[in-house]
Amino acid sequence: MRWLGFLLLGGLAWAQPLLELKEGWIRRVPGNITAAYLVLYNPGPRPVRIVEASTPIATRVEFHQTTSSRGHSHDHSDVSAMKRVAFLEVPARGRLEVLPGKYHLMLYGLREKNPQPLQEGQRVPLTLRLEGGATLTFTLPVQMR
C-alpha cells in the first residue's frame, strides 16, 4: 500500500500543470494604466497558483482583488477599491474568474512600452508564471469593455 501511494504521488508530481483560457481581454483606456481580465479553467486534480504575470505592453503587472472596503484608489473607472494579492489560484477542476468586481491584472507603464495607444482589436501576449516555474502564454484582444 505504501509503495502504491508513492507511485501515485510520483505520477501526480510529473503531471504538467495546464490552464485553459475561457475568455479574456485587455481594457482599452487612455492613460498609463489599464486592467486585463480573464477566465481560466484548471482541468487538473490540483489547484494551480499563478505567481507572476508579464506582457510586452506593460512595465509591470500586478494581481489585484476588487474589494468593497476602502482602500487606496487608482484612476481607472469602475474599480474604486482594490488590494494587491501575491498570487491567484485556480481551483482543481475549477475556474478562476478574473473579472470586474472580483479580480483584475493591473498593467502599469503603458506609455513607456507603447509608442501609440493600444488599438481596439490589437492582440497582446500575456505570460503567466506558475508556482514551480512553468509559464503559459495567452493572447488577449484589446477591447473597450
Ligand SMILES: [Cu+2]
Ligand atoms: Cu487595480
